Amino acid sequence: MNPSPTIDRNDFNEDKPREACGLFGTSGHPDAAKMCYFGLYALQHRGQESAGIAVVDDGLMDEYKGMGLVPDVFDMDILDRLNGSAAVGHVRYSTTGSSVVANAQPLVVRHRNRAYAVAHNGNLVNAHFIKAELEDSGSIFQTTMDSEVFLHLFVRNLHLGFEESLKASVARIKGAFSMILLTSRGEMIGIKDPNGFRPLCLGKLNGAYILASETCALDLVQAEFVRELDPGEIVIISKDGVKSIHTNTPRKRSFCIFEFIYFARPDSTFFGHNVYLTRKAHGRQLAKESPVDADLVMPFPDSGVYAGLGYSEASGIPFETGMIRNHYVGRTFIQPTQSMRDFGVRVKLNPIKELLKGKDIIIIEDSIIRGTTAKTRVKALRELGVKRVHLRVSGPAHRFPCHYGIDFSTKGELIAAKMNVDDLGKHLGLDSLRYLSLEGLLTSTGIDNPADHFCKACFDGCYPVQFDENLSKHCMETRSLK
Incomplete structure (x- = not known):
């Protein structure tokens, strides 16, 4: 792991809203890690605190992640060591969980001789309550990220079978989430919440499949855009092809309208626009x-x-x-004197x-x-x-x-x-x-x-998914520790 220090979010960057992260995964490509590297480069605007890639090769999962921008975390020697034909990558801006390397994603866990890596974009409004329930029954958490809650649910439900575990785990979590889950068997799974808050699209390149937060990442690696995932959809990509599972979804979508206003890169496309x-x-x-x-x-x-x-x-x-x-001002620029306040x-x-x-x-x-x-x-x-x-x-x-x-x-x-x-x-x-x-x-x-x-809650106060006010206070307390 890159031993870079914690990044101070209270720097002089412009007073702009920040979103959680960007996701990129590929399955069936001989240089999967390098593909992820370029995909994350295209998605760097979605998160500048940390970057990570997990890769699968012959049933073994390896990972590398660190604090900072994609080219600061990875070099060619590191990418050459990340061998495999399936990989998932992540760039992060934290909205829950401290900004430290332990919370960088993808988050990798090992359970009964298998490994799983998850990359998550969004925020689970009931993670705090599920975590307390899991801890009461003996679970031990390694991070402060809400994403870890999903992995705990998933491995606990594996006795139901792989697909049923996915469906049961997704049914428990509430809020905004687009995820890519990678298994040591080589399966890559794309997951989108029932409201469709966060973007996730499917692409294809010479027989390899790609999942990405935005179409601009597909453009960079010259992949063909196939489609956006539907709200509530689970896509399982394996050696057998692509399988889609649809869960129950609300009549109205709740795609974050701020993707169009600010978050997304201008060369990306959503809903054909x-x-x-x-x-x-x-x-x-x-x-x-x-x-x-x-x-x-x-x-x-x-x-x-x-x-x-x-x-x-x-x-x-x-x-x-x-x-x-x-354009060459670093994120952690230090003001030379107190008197130079501006x-x-x-x-x-x-x-x-x-x-x-x-x-x-x-x-x-x-x-x-x-x-x-x-x-x-x-x-x-x-x-x-x-x-x-x-x-x-x-x-x-x-x-x-x-x-x-x-x-x-x-x-x-x-x-x-x-x-x-x-x-x-x-x-x-x-x-x-x-x-x-x-x-x-x-x-x-x-x-x-x-x-x-669209979700317009920040403008009109009409929230598509209910939350507990105490959770909001908890999130703010967590952020104050960063």
Whole structure:
């Protein structure tokens, strides 16, 4: 294992929501570990804290994982040692469980001369209660991850048979989960929760099968996109081919709409709709709903770029890149002195002074979560001599916590839950602030009956899967220990 230290999540990175992780698995490929490496490279945006790969060769499972980005964790010598034709990989951003190498995934366990590795994206809302039940009956947990709960259930249910164990274990867990399970016999299993919160798709490459969080990972390895897994589906890939098992699912899907707004790479596709084009459509709708006179439209790189292009297109106001991003700032950059309180923000983004001074500008963002970074950046623009600053957000206001794998699980973290729009605009130092309406967001996805496809709980407080408020408090206590 890579002995890198714990990564501090409280660095100066932008005030953006974070999701749990990215998954990539392949079965039937002679260089499975290297395929996983490239697949994880494509999914690096989904998690930058840790990376790992588990591989199966002739009934034996090997693994390697560590803290940091994919190219920091793996080199060619390590990949050459990970021999096998089936592998599963994972990049992580923790929403439950400490950010330490013990919690890096895939999580590997051994039971009765067999090994199992699981990679998980999402959050189990009842994991705390199942864990307590299992511990009372003698189970010993090695990590603080909710993912380990599933493996305990799975091996306890193996007396029912392999497929029945999968079905029984999936039936016990609640919440958001897309998983890839790899066995030492070489089976690769894709699992999607009944609501379909998190993405998972199936691909094929020269006879090998691939499971991945996003289609951009299939593109990188030149695999053919086959389809997205259905909500509640279990796909078993083995030497006998592909078998699909469907469990009972709700009538409405609950796909996280924030995949379209922010999480996913713009070159990925969900439900046959490209993310880049959808974000541009959000921007065009935002321009219709909240027009304002200005000299230019600009994003804070990189989150508002595509909606900004759409806003510019619909409004006729020129799009400019008024801020230049330094792409070489490390995640654990240390501020040199206490007196340089804004250094972290300024080292990452630098304005083009000649372009912005004396101008009326429209900033396009995809979200305002805690508001700290936005306030600092608006202040810097004012000091630069920008005349008026208008902020337009390509989604509704976040007023409700997420319990399904995004890292704001209490209402107190959300600044829009504490202030109305006008007061928040004044607090941030803006001349005006407007959000895209929920109706406008759904309509601009271009998907038929969009209200039946998406989880919108962070916007409207309507939670598709029930949870216990005490669990939310427990998660926050766990996160405070990171």
